[in-house]
Every structure is written in structure tokens, then in C-alpha cells.
Amino acid sequence: MTLELASVSYRYAGYARPALRDVSLRVDDGEIVGIVGANEAGKTTLCLVASGLAPASIGGRLLSGSVVADGQDLARIPVHGLAERVAIGFQDPATQLSGATGSVIEEVALGPLNLGMPGREALERAHEALDALNIGDLAERDPLRLSGGQGQLVVIAALLAMRPRHLVLDEPTAQLDPHGTRLVADALRRLAAVGTALLIAEHKTDLLDELCGRIAVLDGGALVGDGSAASVLEDPRLVDRGVAPPSRVTIRRAIEAAGAAP
Amino acid sequence: MTTIAIEDLVFDYPDGTRAIDGLDLSIAAGERVAIVGQNGSGKSTLIRHLNGLLRPTVGRVLIDGQDIASQRVAHLAAVVGLAFQDPDRQIFAGRVDAEVAFGPRNLGLRDGALEAAVSDALDVVGLDGVRAAKPYDLGYSRRKLLGLASILAMGTPVVVLDEPTTGQDARGIDRVRSIVRSISTDRTVIAVSHDMDFVAAEFGRIVVMRSGRIILDGTPADVFAADSWQTLATTFLEPPRAAVAGVEAGVGATPTPEALATALRAAGRGASDTDATDGAVRT
Numbered sequence: 001m002t003l004e005l006a007s008v009s010y011r012y013a014g015y016a017r018p019a020l021r022d023v024s025l026r027v028d029d030g031e032i033v034g035i036v037g038a039n040e041a042g043k044t045t046l047c048l049v050a051s052g053l054a055p056a057s058i059g060g061r062l063l064s065g066s067v068v069a070d071g072q073d074l075a076r077i078p079v080h081g082l083a084e085r086v087a088i089g090f091q092d093p094a095t096q097l098s099g100a101t102g103s104v105i106e107e108v109a110l111g112p113l114n115l116g117m118p119g120r121e122a123l124e125r126a127h128e129a130l131d132a133l134n135i136g137d138l139a140e141r142d143p144l145r146l147s148g149g150q151g152q153l154v155v156i157a158a159l160l161a162m163r164p165r166h167l168v169l170d171e172p173t174a175q176l177d178p179h180g181t182r183l184v185a186d187a188l189r190r191l192a193a194v195g196t197a198l199l200i201a202e203h204k205t206d207l208l209d210e211l212c213g214r215i216a217v218l219d220g221g222a223l224v225g226d227g228s229a230a231s232v233l234e235d236p237r238l239v240d241r242g243v244a245p246p247s248r249v250t251i252r253r254a255i256e257a258a259g260a261a262p
Numbered sequence: 263m264t265t266i267a268i269e270d271l272v273f274d275y276p277d278g279t280r281a282i283d284g285l286d287l288s289i290a291a292g293e294r295v296a297i298v299g300q301n302g303s304g305k306s307t308l309i310r311h312l313n314g315l316l317r318p319t320v321g322r323v324l325i326d327g328q329d330i331a332s333q334r335v336a337h338l339a340a341v342v343g344l345a346f347q348d349p350d351r352q353i354f355a356g357r358v359d360a361e362v363a364f365g366p367r368n369l370g371l372r373d374g375a376l377e378a379a380v381s382d383a384l385d386v387v388g389l390d391g392v393r394a395a396k397p398y399d400l401g402y403s404r405r406k407l408l409g410l411a412s413i414l415a416m417g418t419p420v421v422v423l424d425e426p427t428t429g430q431d432a433r434g435i436d437r438v439r440s441i442v443r444s445i446s447t448d449r450t451v452i453a454v455s456h457d458m459d460f461v462a463a464e465f466g467r468i469v470v471m472r473s474g475r476i477i478l479d480g481t482p483a484d485v486f487a488a489d490s491w492q493t494l495a496t497t498f499l500e501p502p503r504a505a506v507a508g509v510e511a512g513v514g515a516t517p518t519p520e521a522l523a524t525a526l527r528a529a530g531r532g533a534s535d536t537d538a539t540d541g542a543v544r545t
Contacts, residue, residue: 177456239432248503259527
């Protein structure tokens with residue numbers, strides 16, 4: 001279960017400037033790789049390309065390089081075949097909810113049902129996913145009438161229910177409180193433990209610090225760093241790239257700057 | 263100068279969910295108040311009562327001593343500016359400057375005064391360079407700053423910000439911090455946030471909510487003091503890591519890295535005595 005981007009460049013239709021430039025990145029099975037970078041550095045584009053959703057051509061070539069999941073080039077797989085290979089969680093939960101279901105439990109079961117799973121089994125999986133995030137009490141709620149944080153948890157539950165082999169997440173905890181963030185982190189760790197390859201774009205470096213083995217840094221669409229989480233997060237250049245270091249690093253630097261010692 | 267008083271507020275959503283469960287809160291003119299709590303604790307519901315978007319099921323909201331029950335939202339908009347959590351529920355104009363001009367124009371500003379209000383607000387949020395852009399050509403974080411600018415430009419005595427740092431990168435968070443600091447001190451600023459570092463640094467008062475009630479209310483030093491941690495934990499909140507590091511280092515729950523550094527220096531712990539190590543600030 002590996003996901004590999006090889007020399008990927010991407011430009012959006014109508015734009016000359018590429019949003020991604022020559023990005024090579026590999027996520028192995030059971031690995032959680034974090035992506036950091038300032039806003040508009042290319043994180044969302046990377047997520048869309050890594051999940052095969054960014055169209056390869058519209059009136060001309062937009063994508064160059066290759067995105068390969070388990071040996072299969074995503075560009076050769078029709079869109080309806082992508083969902084069972086690479087799952088993606090969008091930044092805004094409102095854009096992810098189907099709008100076609102009347103309750104959260106139906107919404108979460110929708111993915112497995114669409115993959116052809118029998119109803120009973122899909123429902124079981126959906127309940128399991130809600131329980132994993134401690135939101136079983138939302139099961140009967142209308143998915144379109146949830147708070148921002150609840151919506152985000154429901155979207156993540158829907159992804160968990162698919163048991164994806166590869167999972168790409170674009171700021172999965174942006175709207176979550178610290179407790180929700182922790183529940184998501186635990187669920188993602190369990191997913192990695194059964195072999196899922198995870199790629200997570202996030203601003204919360206405290207979260208990536210505890211979750212990721214490796215972190216890659218994007219700046220202006222190019223990969224400018226890729227290494228162990230500790231080495232990337234300690235790198236003094238991180239701040240210049242618009243990324244806040246985790247608080248343990250910020251605190252240590254503030255102490256050092258004040259000439260004090262703990 | 264505008265004061266706010268919320269008395270015995272209860273709010274039930276139409277489906278019967280009780281979102282606010284008997285809440286009293288007074289906010290003086292010019293205060294900087296952050297409201298924190300778990301998702302679903304009633305924070306957003308509470309602030310929607312301040313400009314009449316929601317009306318109490320029980321209880322009263324008083325602005326400058328007047329019950330606002332009989333006041334129209336259009337009137338309250340001149341007093342309380344609310345920047346939504348999701349900017350896309352707020353933005354509708356075709357140009358950035360037109361979006362920002364909408365509010366102050368509705369309040370009667372024209373010509374030079376309107377132009378000045380728009381320019382100042384765009385300048386503060388750093389969008390002066392994209393005045394003519396289409397709002398939806400901007401990324402999410404800049405649309406969020408645009409939502410803030412639209413509220414700031416109205417010059418309302420009360421400014422309410424719902425999750426202003428969500429989706430911002432490091433520079434964006436610095437920008438939001440400087441925006442909060444730039445708001446004149448005769449205007450009240452109320453923010454809902456999950457970002458404990460942000461609220462500890464920029465707000466003089468923190469109100470902690472749980473299940474539609476207030477469980478803690480005080481300065482960052484009070485609310486994040488070690489003897490409050492258990493109460494915070496009941497609503498799954500954690501103090502800023504600087505506070506934890508301060509307690510571990512024996513200088514008290516310092517809410518910000520700067521406060522921690524100052525406290526360590528005051529305690530006579532110069533860098534020359536020992537090297538600053540990761541160990542003591544491990545969290």
C-alpha cells in the first residue's frame with residue numbers, strides 16, 4: 001500500500017504558473033506523512049493530485065509526472081474507480097457531505113454502500129466509525145445541520161468507514177477543538193497500524209509532531225524539505241516558510257531569547 | 263462605549279436541543295473577551311444572540327441597558343459586527359472593495375468617509391493590494407481576512423469574531439493577532455476560539471463554556487492556573503503548553519512563552535547558569 005508521486009507538476013486550467021513544481025514524494029504502508037507550508041504553498045493542490053482528483057488535462061496538459069498507488073497509475077483509473085484506492089478528506093466538510101442523506105449514519109454508510117457492500121455490513125461499519133470518534137450520539141442527526149466541528153468529525157468517520165488503503169487529508173482538524181483533534185489523531189494512528197498509507201496537510205504542527213514519522217515542506221509549489229518529523233520541525237527556516245513550529249520549539253526559543261533557563 | 267449584559271439566558275434550537283442553559287455574562291466597554299469550550303458547548307449560539315440573529319428562549323440580552331428583544335437585526339448591525347466562522351456565508355460581492363464597502367454604506371457612510379473606512383480596514387488585514395480582485399479568487403485564509411475587514415470597516419462599538427484563526431497559517435495568525443491589537447480600545451472585542459495560545463496572548467479575559475453554561479471566567483493567568491486544569495479537563499480543554507512548562511519549571515502557570523521566559527528570568531534563572539534544554543519544557 002504505497003502512494004508515490006514522481007516528478008509531479010500541476011497547473012490549473014487558465015493559469016500559466018504551476019501550483020506544484022516537480023514534487024516527488026512517497027508514502028509507504030502504515031506511514032503517516034505530514035505536509036506543511038504557508039497558505040497557497042500548494043498543499044491543497046498536492047492533496048487533490050495525490051488522490052487522483054485533479055484533472056490531468058483540460059484544453060491542454062495540466063499534470064506531468066505520475067501518481068502511483070499500489071503500482072497503478074491513477075491517471076489511468078476512471079474517477080469512479082479512484083474512491084476504493086485513494087480516499088480524500090476535503091478541507092471544508094460542507095463540500096464533502098453528499099447532501100443526499102437524511103441522517104449522519106446514512107451519510108457515513110454511503111461510502112461502503114457505493115463500493116458494493118451489503119447494507120447490514122455497511123451500517124455496522126458506519127456505527128463502528130462513529131464510535132471510533134465518540135460521535136455515536138450524532139447518528140440520527142441531519143448531516144447538513146451540524147456545527148463546523150461536528151461536520152468535520154462526520155466526514156472523517158465517513159472516510160474511516162471506507163477503510164481506505166491510502167488516505168489523503170487536507171487540514172482534517174481545522175475546525176476541531178483539542179479533544180476532537182485527539183480523537184482524530186487516535187483514529188488515524190489505528191488506521192496506519194493496519195497498513196493504511198496516510199498523507200496529511202496541516203497547519204497544526206503540534207499534531208503532526210506527535211502523529212508523523214516524516215514531514216515534507218512545500219514552498220511556492222516546490223518541495224523544500226522532506227525528513228524526519230523532528231528534524232523538519234526543529235529547522236529554523238520553517239518560520240520563514242510561513243509555518244509555525246510546534247509549541248515545544250516555540251517555548252524553548254522564547255526562553256533562549258530571554259536569556260533564561262528552565 | 264457599549265456595555266453588554268446577558269441575563270439568565272436559555273436557548274433551545276427548534277429540534278429541542280438546549281444550546282444555552284442559564285447563562286449570565288457582563289462585558290464592559292472596551293473589554294477583550296475570548297470564549298472557549300468544546301465543539302457544541304454553545305459558543306457560537308451565544309454570540310449569535312448579541313446581534314439578534316438568535317433570540318432568547320428565556321432571559322434577556324441588554325446592550326447599554328436596553329433589552330434588545332424589540333430591536334431589529336438591521337439596527338443591531340450598527341452596534342455589533344459579527345465576523346462568521348465560515349467567510350463564505352458572509353461574502354457575496356463581486357469585488358473585494360465592494361464587499362468591504364457594503365456594511366459601512368448601509369450605516370450611512372458616503373464618499374470620503376466610506377473610502378477611508380474601506381481603505382483602513384483593507385490595510386489592517388493586508389488586502390489593500392487586491393482591492394479589485396474577485397473574493398472567490400482569493401484562498402480561504404484571505405477570504406477569512408476579507409470577512410474580518412468587512413466587519414472592521416463598519417466601526418461598530420462591538421466586534422465579534424467567530425474562530426478568527428481557523429485555517430490561517432503562521433503569518434495569518436500573526437496577522438489576526440495584530441488586527442485584534444489594532445482595534446481601538448474603546449471598541450469591545452469578543453472572540454470565539456479553540457486556539458489557546460492565541461486567546462492567552464491577546465485577550466485579557468477568558469470565558470470557558472461547557473454544555474451551555476460558563477464554568478470559568480477570568481484572566482488568562484487565572485483560567486490557565488494549575489488549580490483550574492481539572493475544571494478545564496471536564497470540557498476537554500488543555501492549558502497552553504507554556505503554562506504546563508511553567509508549572510514544571512516551578513514558576514507557575516505562565517500562559518504564554520513570553521510570560522514563561524520573563525518568569526524564568528525573574529526567578530534568576532539566567533542562561534549562563536544552565537543550558538536551556540528540551541527536557542524541562544517537554545509537554
